[in-house]
Amino acid sequence: MSERQRGGDRAPAEKQDVCVIGSGVAGALVAYALSDRGHDVVMLEAGKRFDPANRLQRMERAIRPEYHLPEVWDMGGERDRFTSSGDLYYALNRTRVKAVGGTTLHWLGITPRFHEKDFEMQSRYGLASDWPIGYEDLRPYYAEAETELGVSGGTDNPFAPPRETDFPMDAFPASYSDSLFAEACEALGITMHSVPQARNSEPYDDRSQCVGYSTCIPVCPSGAKYSGDVHVRKAQSNGARVISQAPVQYLEHDSAGERVEAAVYATPDGERHRQEARQFVLACGAVEIPRLLLLSRSSQYPEGLANTSGVVGKYFMDHLVVRVGAELDEPTNQEPIGYQTRETHQFYDHDDSPPGSVKLVFENVNPPSLAESALRGGDTGTPGDLSDVVAGDTWGDELVDTVRDRMPNRRVGMFGNPETLPRAENSVTLDYEKTDSHGNPVPDVSFTIGGYERRTIEFIRDVQRDILNEMDASNIVDSPLRTASHKMGTTRMGTDPSESVVDSRLRTHDLRNLSIASSSVFVTGGAMNPTLTIAALSLKAADAIHRDL
């Protein structure tokens, strides 16, 4: 690979058809789809490029105590400072990775499609707004996205929206602990089914079959889990150029305010460059996209670029994780499989709402294992904390027995992902009191949930407790509420330019050559993991841009 291909040469590329900003799955798919049709594409990526051959060392970082999670992919520090000002603390640096491949280096890989109702919340329930496109518009792109990412899944889900073909690979088999839930679910009339996921259940696309390391979050050492760098490499082999460590500082527009002319980016040597192109695509995630638009304000657009509507940054959404755990009288053997193999979408399509849609997932992850707890000096944050055991005078078999008593292989858990509705006051704004390493105001994420979410949370907690009671579980405990790292909604799609930022072809209403590929365009967030929908929308945006070029 030449210095230019590795990203060491950071001078702008001349005569480019398309400049894609951000190289996560969204940017990578746009770059791949357009370069595959012969267009000249350059990608600007704020983060570093990691060598896939070093994934094993990254996994070591994930399991050794001297590292914190964001350090696995070199996150954090002045570059990634942020503010969280809502009722729910938003730990932004745990929800994203800035690197070639983006956050999918770190994600879990669950890839359901949205249901029809997710696009029609206003028409069906009088809530939020409808999307300007429906499930049928996205359906062919969903199929394409499943092929590109490589999704393993089954046709055993009676609640799934209509699909055209089987998944590219078979679903993973149910885990042992899934079988422990199964009897209770059957008694309660709850149908469990397989989980579609971008993880190879057999060799696929020159990547190996999953070998069960269970460190999918934050790193898959084998490459069996899909990550965006796969399509970055495919785009590069089509001739696309990737400039890493090149955070875009702002966008410049022409005197008419109709077209973007250049993306101005910084390089590690302190230089600034202008990347020109005919078309620009923002694919830098649902927090950095609105931030960049707000940072790109001009005399013509004093409230920020593409922000005539005033809604850039508003309607921020994330999913919630509502977990209930308990203990059984028998071993659960959850630890060997780190990802989910069974879930249910039975509580998704309500006749009336609230409660909102919920996805209920059966876990395969025990609390931290003995080895992990010992490595972390007992700092597990769970009730079964081992610090006093490991720090004590007990050794050998006696120690193992003591630990087994403290950390019994009897824990089970489930979690629901309840739907959150878009609220204008949940937002990404600029915090002018705090700057990043380039002197730019940092993003301030403000996220608070309301009554709709609370009713949905109570509903799904009750379902989980019913299942655990049916299993005769003891010590049933609610875990603290947390967010799922599914950032959405900050440059919403719509037909009315006074209420939305992009149209149904993902182009900004204000600028004729600026499109957005991201969950930032979601109008509502449903309760399904967002990335397959991001991928489908990215392929749709690429189609429209191709027609324009």
Ligand SMILES: Cc1cc2nc3c(=O)[nH]c(=O)nc-3n(C[C@H](O)[C@H](O)[C@H](O)COP(=O)(O)OP(=O)(O)OC[C@H]3O[C@@H](n4cnc5c(N)ncnc54)[C@H](O)[C@@H]3O)c2cc1C
């Ligand atoms: C722990 C965890 C688990 C997850 N599990 C799942 C899951 O199971 N299923 C699911 O669907 N989703 C999951 N997600 C969410 C999923 O990872 C994201 O939805 C997805 O990766 C977003 O892709 P993206 O390309 O839009 O953005 P990103 O992957 O965030 O990519 C954006 C890229 O833009 C770059 N960038 C930012 N600012 C600039 C700038 N100014 N200039 C140039 N480049 C810039 C960043 O460095 C980054 O590389 C998970 C997330 C986390 C954190």
Ligand code: SF4
């Ligand atoms: S369990 Fe499979 S997908 Fe997860 S880290 Fe291991 S090999 Fe990768």
